[in-house]
Amino acid sequence: MVLSSCGGGATDSSSPVIRGMGDDSKQSTLSVSNTTLTGIVGTAIALTTAGGSGTGAVTFTVTGTACSVSVASLNATAAATCIVKAKKEASSGWKETTSATKTFTFAAA
Numbered sequence: 001m002v003l004s005s006c007g008g009g010a011t012d013s014s015s016p017v018i019r020g021m022g023d024d025s026k027q028s029t030l031s032v033s034n035t036t037l038t039g040i041v042g043t044a045i046a047l048t049t050a051g052g053s054g055t056g057a058v059t060f061t062v063t064g065t066a067c068s069v070s071v072a073s074l075n076a077t078a079a080a081t082c083i084v085k086a087k088k089e090a091s092s093g094w095k096e097t098t099s100a101t102k103t104f105t106f107a108a109a
Helices: none
Strands: 002-004 017-019 030-032 038-040 049-051 058-063 067-070 073-076 080-088 102-107
Touching: 030 080, 058 067, 067 080, 073 080
Parallel strands: 038 102
Antiparallel strands: 002 017, 030 049, 058 080, 067 073, 080 102
């Protein structure tokens, strides 16, 4: 934030003007941070993230046949490869951001 008085003309220099508050900033890099990338069909994997900035909510999306995500739990109903991406919502002063994808593999029990 920069405080300065307005230049030129008749101004009251005792009344500062606030500049630079209009744009939100880019968040730090967000990633799906799981280190265990394999699971058993029917047993959920808890999804975790690292990075991002601010207080925005994190949500996950998944692609892959037989794959689903509920809140932060990844599951598969059959042997599958699941590709997960995280998104952190915008919050005060921060833009929305998304992670790179991470691949998980589920095998039959």
